[in-house]
Amino acid sequence: MSLQATMNAPCATGRVARRSVKVSAISAPPTPARSPAATGSVKRAMTMTEKILANHSDNSSVKPGDNIWTRVDKLMTHDVCGPGTFGIFQKEFGPNAQVWDNERVVIIPDHYIFTSDARANRNVDILRDVASKYNIKYFYDITDRSNFKANPDYKGVCHVALAQEGHCKPGEVLFGTDSHTCNAGAFGQFATGVGNTDAGFILGTGKLLIKAPPTMRFIMDGEMPEYLLAKDLILQIIGEISVAGATYKAMEFAGSAIEGMNMDERMTICNMVVEAGGKNGVIAPDKTTFDYVKARTQEAFEPVYSDGAASYIADYKWDVSKLEPLVAAPHSPDNRKTARECSDVKIDRVYIGSCTGGKTEDFLSAAKLFYRAKRQVKVPTYLVPATQKVWADVYTMPVPGCDGKTAAEIFEDAGCITPAAPSCAACLGGPRDTFARMNEPEVCVSTTNRNFPGRMGHKEGQIYLASPFTAAASALKGYVCDPREYM
Amino acid sequence: MLAAQKRALFVQRPGRQTCVRVCAKVSKKDDEPRIVRGKCFVTKDNIDTDQIIPAEYLTLVPSKPDEYEKLGSYALIGLPDDQYTTRYVKDGQMKTEYPIIIGGQNFGCGSSREHAPVALGAAGAKVCVAESYARIFFRNCIATGELYPCETTIRLCDELQTGSEVTVDMDKNVLTDHSTGKTYQLQEIGEAGPVIDAGGIFEYARRQGMIKTV
Numbered sequence: 001m002s003l004q005a006t007m008n009a010p011c012a013t014g015r016v017a018r019r020s021v022k023v024s025a026i027s028a029p030p031t032p033a034r035s036p037a038a039t040g041s042v043k044r045a046m047t048m049t050e051k052i053l054a055n056h057s058d059n060s061s062v063k064p065g066d067n068i069w070t071r072v073d074k075l076m077t078h079d080v081c082g083p084g085t086f087g088i089f090q091k092e093f094g095p096n097a098q099v100w101d102n103e104r105v106v107i108i109p110d111h112y113i114f115t116s117d118a119r120a121n122r123n124v125d126i127l128r129d130v131a132s133k134y135n136i137k138y139f140y141d142i143t144d145r146s147n148f149k150a151n152p153d154y155k156g157v158c159h160v161a162l163a164q165e166g167h168c169k170p171g172e173v174l175f176g177t178d179s180h181t182c183n184a185g186a187f188g189q190f191a192t193g194v195g196n197t198d199a200g201f202i203l204g205t206g207k208l209l210i211k212a213p214p215t216m217r218f219i220m221d222g223e224m225p226e227y228l229l230a231k232d233l234i235l236q237i238i239g240e241i242s243v244a245g246a247t248y249k250a251m252e253f254a255g256s257a258i259e260g261m262n263m264d265e266r267m268t269i270c271n272m273v274v275e276a277g278g279k280n281g282v283i284a285p286d287k288t289t290f291d292y293v294k295a296r297t298q299e300a301f302e303p304v305y306s307d308g309a310a311s312y313i314a315d316y317k318w319d320v321s322k323l324e325p326l327v328a329a330p331h332s333p334d335n336r337k338t339a340r341e342c343s344d345v346k347i348d349r350v351y352i353g354s355c356t357g358g359k360t361e362d363f364l365s366a367a368k369l370f371y372r373a374k375r376q377v378k379v380p381t382y383l384v385p386a387t388q389k390v391w392a393d394v395y396t397m398p399v400p401g402c403d404g405k406t407a408a409e410i411f412e413d414a415g416c417i418t419p420a421a422p423s424c425a426a427c428l429g430g431p432r433d434t435f436a437r438m439n440e441p442e443v444c445v446s447t448t449n450r451n452f453p454g455r456m457g458h459k460e461g462q463i464y465l466a467s468p469f470t471a472a473a474s475a476l477k478g479y480v481c482d483p484r485e486y487m
Numbered sequence: 488m489l490a491a492q493k494r495a496l497f498v499q500r501p502g503r504q505t506c507v508r509v510c511a512k513v514s515k516k517d518d519e520p521r522i523v524r525g526k527c528f529v530t531k532d533n534i535d536t537d538q539i540i541p542a543e544y545l546t547l548v549p550s551k552p553d554e555y556e557k558l559g560s561y562a563l564i565g566l567p568d569d570q571y572t573t574r575y576v577k578d579g580q581m582k583t584e585y586p587i588i589i590g591g592q593n594f595g596c597g598s599s600r601e602h603a604p605v606a607l608g609a610a611g612a613k614v615c616v617a618e619s620y621a622r623i624f625f626r627n628c629i630a631t632g633e634l635y636p637c638e639t640t641i642r643l644c645d646e647l648q649t650g651s652e653v654t655v656d657m658d659k660n661v662l663t664d665h666s667t668g669k670t671y672q673l674q675e676i677g678e679a680g681p682v683i684d685a686g687g688i689f690e691y692a693r694r695q696g697m698i699k700t701v
Contacts, residue, residue, distance in 0.1 A: 080600070084548050087550025087551065088689075092689045111545070117546055178599055179598045179599040181599075193598075194599060194623065194626070195600070195623065195627035195630060196550070197689070198630050198688075243533060244592060244593040247593070247622055274623075277593065277621055279622060332533060428598075429541065431543055432543065450535070450597060453538060453565065454537050454565045454567075455537050455542075459568070460567075
């Protein structure tokens, strides 16, 4: 195999000579001859994660710790990491290279959209250029920032858009340049976040070298009390195992409470897997999953399930009927407390939004609580629907059990701030003029995913992560508040 | 001794004198030992990516050389001021005085943003020595070749002080604190070492013949 690489040869004058390269092929290191154990005559019991990775590599069986080359079904990127990812792709594969499959790359601007920051706006322009150059089929563009509805292609928050546009399918492998890519594990697929360099590599080859993770299992059994939501369950788990409790591991969620959840709620759980350090999260696909997926894509898929005899490195079980509404107090997602015990914490604002807590189900939940309470909020309450579809649901869908009122009507009656244009907005602070960014040291209850120092803007801001019920209740009280007070 | 090996990136603009931009990837020569000596900067547990490079700076694109340098100037600017009175990069400077970062558990947790190890490397960090790392950050250090993510079982963040001169020897797996003379055991950098030596996964793959070019 000849080796001609980009050679940078500094010369006396300080000028650097550069020969351009054209990559013609990528070869994985040669695999040794397969033993009977590897050819399938002796198959070990595998978890869902191991099976998906086995199906996507040259192995009939995969065990935790194996370094494997996996084929990639979809690669997602957004405005913050997309330009860098394509920059690396162009530098390493050459200006004339093509992406491995222009229908498997999904480019979703969502992070810094509704801002006057010139560099942020430039980054969306860069994405437009690469989408055109590489004939990318799925590019959810925005050109008119003054009116999000005037952009028919624009979706909003990438992880919610991926699901809503039918890109999430059972049994598949998805990588994204965003840590919350694990969100898609709710569909029974392997989904995880990577950096620009790994993503650039995938762009050129359609493969990635990864280590198969062992699986921790979390069984959530029993009937969900009316005051509890998926967010409470994942906060329970993260508080139990800590922010590094699942590092390098897969988190598999099962049990009757999980089975009873719709896709929005399942996504909330898998979304925060990364907050426990987890590599990926999975939930076994079932009729709920199939109905959702088939309504959004005609593409075939093959669901995969953990074997009954599969090995787990840890097993946790909870009876959800015994759990209480929780918060993660400043400054860590594992700083678990009951909402009840924080009832003396005065707050300055509430934020309902993000991939974690800005989906249709999240807004329906908040609206239900506001409707029952029949009261006005005591603090500024910011609402950011994750996508155009969620925004439309907020304005058109009657909230169950609320006399035909839409969430938007209920929010207005409660005195919330008008729902904003869909994007990531203040979940991660962003440019200074971002909607709802915390520019003063305030106390906020938020349905988002992280509360490290400075997460929503100001370094001394204090963020309590919570479910939409708890966020709504806190907005009404003016303090961190257990939602049972209004139910 | 590993001097500040710099990789030069050629940037050409039409009709203008070519200029060399310096990107501080590690890029070690084959026969050189894997040793870094310099002042250390001590951080504690769970240093997340928002503290390493706050989200408002993510509009900077790391593959653009001038924005790469700017990212470096903001490295670790998100650390709370009351706990960290010394800044990693002094106000008004582009580079750090501390090529060695000391961490506790779960260093680099949070986002997948590659801007995190890139900002540290661009600032002049060469090696981080911590009890443990978050996985995406660890992977990004290696893929970019920006930073050696060394591990140790010792709680160095309680032993060392910011500003102390230390030597990190990744061949002998020892960290020496020159202010006290004490030595501490490090874990082997293993397979990650040669990848970072080469300057990242692509350069390594080229040298190994994994990427065929015409």
